[in-house]
Amino acid sequence: MAIRTVTIDEPKTGASTQAVYEHPLVVRLCHWLNAVALFVMVGSGLQIFRAFPSFGAKIPQKDLIDWPKSLALGGWLGGALQWHLTFMWIYIATGVVYLVYEVFSGNYKQVLFVRRDLPGVWPMVRHYFFFGPKPPPWEGYNPLQKHAYTSAVALGILSVLTGFAIWKPVQFSWLAWLMGGFHLARLWHFLIMWALLAFVFGHLVMVILHGWNNFMSMLTGWKKDVSSE
Amino acid sequence: MSKRTDAGKFHSVTRRELLKLTPLVALGAFAVPQLQKPLLKAGLGFSDWTSAKLFRSGHLAPTFDNSDLTAFEKFPINDYDVDDPGVDFEKWTLTVSGAVQKPGDYTLAQIQSLPRMRQNTRHVCVEGWDVIGRFGGARLSDFLHMIGADTTARFIVVECADNYYESLDMATAIHPQTLLCYEMYEQPLTREHGAPLRLQIPTKIGYKQAKYLTGLKVTHILEKVGYWEDQGYSDFYGL
Numbered sequence: 313m314a315i316r317t318v319t320i321d322e323p324k325t326g327a328s329t330q331a332v333y334e335h336p337l338v339v340r341l342c343h344w345l346n347a348v349a350l351f352v353m354v355g356s357g358l359q360i361f362r363a364f365p366s367f368g369a370k371i372p373q374k375d376l377i378d379w380p381k382s383l384a385l386g387g388w389l390g391g392a393l394q395w396h397l398t399f400m401w402i403y404i405a406t407g408v409v410y411l412v413y414e415v416f417s418g419n420y421k422q423v424l425f426v427r428r429d430l431p432g433v434w435p436m437v438r439h440y441f442f443f444g445p446k447p448p449p450w451e452g453y454n455p456l457q458k459h460a461y462t463s464a465v466a467l468g469i470l471s472v473l474t475g476f477a478i479w480k481p482v483q484f485s486w487l488a489w490l491m492g493g494f495h496l497a498r499l500w501h502f503l504i505m506w507a508l509l510a511f512v513f514g515h516l517v518m519v520i521l522h523g524w525n526n527f528m529s530m531l532t533g534w535k536k537d538v539s540s541e
Numbered sequence: 542m543s544k545r546t547d548a549g550k551f552h553s554v555t556r557r558e559l560l561k562l563t564p565l566v567a568l569g570a571f572a573v574p575q576l577q578k579p580l581l582k583a584g585l586g587f588s589d590w591t592s593a594k595l596f597r598s599g600h601l602a603p604t605f606d607n608s609d610l611t612a613f614e615k616f617p618i619n620d621y622d623v624d625d626p627g628v629d630f631e632k633w634t635l636t637v638s639g640a641v642q643k644p645g646d647y648t649l650a651q652i653q654s655l656p657r658m659r660q661n662t663r664h665v666c667v668e669g670w671d672v673i674g675r676f677g678g679a680r681l682s683d684f685l686h687m688i689g690a691d692t693t694a695r696f697i698v699v700e701c702a703d704n705y706y707e708s709l710d711m712a713t714a715i716h717p718q719t720l721l722c723y724e725m726y727e728q729p730l731t732r733e734h735g736a737p738l739r740l741q742i743p744t745k746i747g748y749k750q751a752k753y754l755t756g757l758k759v760t761h762i763l764e765k766v767g768y769w770e771d772q773g774y775s776d777f778y779g780l
Contacts, residue, residue, distance in 0.1 A: 318544060320551045331551065337561050344565050364669035371615040373670075389668065390773040391581075397775065398584020402568075481665065482602040482744050482780040483595045494663065494671060531562065532555040 320536070331536045334529045336417075342410040343530060346468075349403035350512070352395055353471075354505060355385030359392035367499050400475065407468050422452050425462035429455035464511045467504055474501035589777040596779050598712055602743035605661040611672040613726045616734070619666065619747065621768060624733040626703040626753050633737055639698075639758035642689025649737050652721055655679035655687065659727070660718060662743035664750075665780055667769075676741045677724030682715040690759045698763070699740065700756035707740070707751040707767040713779065718743045721754070746778040 386392025432455030438444030529535035735752025
């Protein structure tokens with residue numbers, strides 16, 4: 313897709329700023345629907361986990377953690393399963409639509425982390441976490457960003473696959489086998505959730521750091537004041 | 542939009558783009574108490590419909606070596622009410638009714654006269670734990686043949702001595718691993734595990750595998766689905 317930019321003239325001050333159309337409608341819709349679905353999946357998933365908060369044997373049962381009910385969704389196991397088995401379809405559908413769009417539009421090239429992005433990761437990490445110098449600006453997303461977004465998509469796919477392995481361990485017995493068995497599939501599903509939450513946390517921090525215009529671009533598609541970055 | 546625009550026009554463009562996100566508001570329906578229940582019921586119903594489509598009658602659940610078995614003492618005992626509803630084994634029969642040619646009371650000996658199957662399969666609980674057990678019994682499909690059941694009927698309904706009740710779709714009922722189970726670990730079923738007869742279905746979640754069976758009905762219409770299902774659990778819950 314060709315990059316659409318526009319110059320906005322401010323009649324009162326006579327100043328002008330640039331804006332760029334960053335996120336097409338389908339991406340914005342998928343992003344927000346998926347964000348809500350992920351929130352529901354995590355909340356209901358934790359309530360489901362509360363029914364057997366362990367990864368070992370049932371007898372003797374060693375509980376890993378007593379996850380607070382107030383930080384879970386659904387009220388009880390049956391209710392949580394209703395939320396989980398309803399929103400998983402929204403979670404999957406928005407993920408699939410997004411991926412299909414990215415592939416066919418060619419936009420995936422902007423975010424897909426590839427081998428040549430590898431050398432750029434460390435300087436960005438040093439800059440963000442260890443007060444290193446700011447690397448020269450990149451065209452589009454920087455290597456660490458690409459790494460984060462690509463990982464998030466990969467984790468999303470894995471969360472669905474591990475979910476199916478524990479929901480349908482007979483029909484998809486090969487999937488459970490691939491994951492090292494039913495027990496491990498359940499553990500992966502749980503760990504992948506935390507990895508996704510870690511991404512969400514980092515993502516939100518970056519959104520706050522990058523300010524209002526950046527945030528608005530995921531709502532309107534247009535990012536104002538590109539030149540001030 | 543042209544390459545050059547003024548602030549007012551840009552504002553109206555972005556507002557229009559923002560309004561295009563209104564479909565998102567539809568999700569808010571899940572927050573409305575009156576709508577939440579039917580919506581989640583529909584969602585769960587869709588998952589059940591998908592589950593039934595994913596079920597393959599010829600696909601067998603994984604079976605395991607004896608060395609993989611959970612020790613019998615560590616096989617959990619789960620029930621909704623009592624471990625032992627006090628079944629009188631001397632007088633026990635399975636009362637068969639519905640769309641069958643030979644309704645009536647069947648003794649355990651009659652059920653045990655059918656070929657005995659033994660299988661090491663995984664028992665998965667909706668709570669999230671699972672165990673591998675060794676189960677023995679008659680194929681439900683053989684029993685359905687014995688009673689002359691109409692296998693074009695959609696459901697099997699079972700009643701239990703502890704007033705638990707369950708239902709099964711016919712495709713699962715005639716699956717070769719679905720057993721009328723009277724044995725665990727090659728010993729007669731113990732009372733807390735559902736003696737004298739229980740369902741053992743490796744393609745279903747635990748709560749569908751009812752214990753202490755007393756009645757079995759073949760039917761086209763379901764009046765109630767199951768003890769847990771009628772409180773909001775999945776109707777189909779196939780694995």
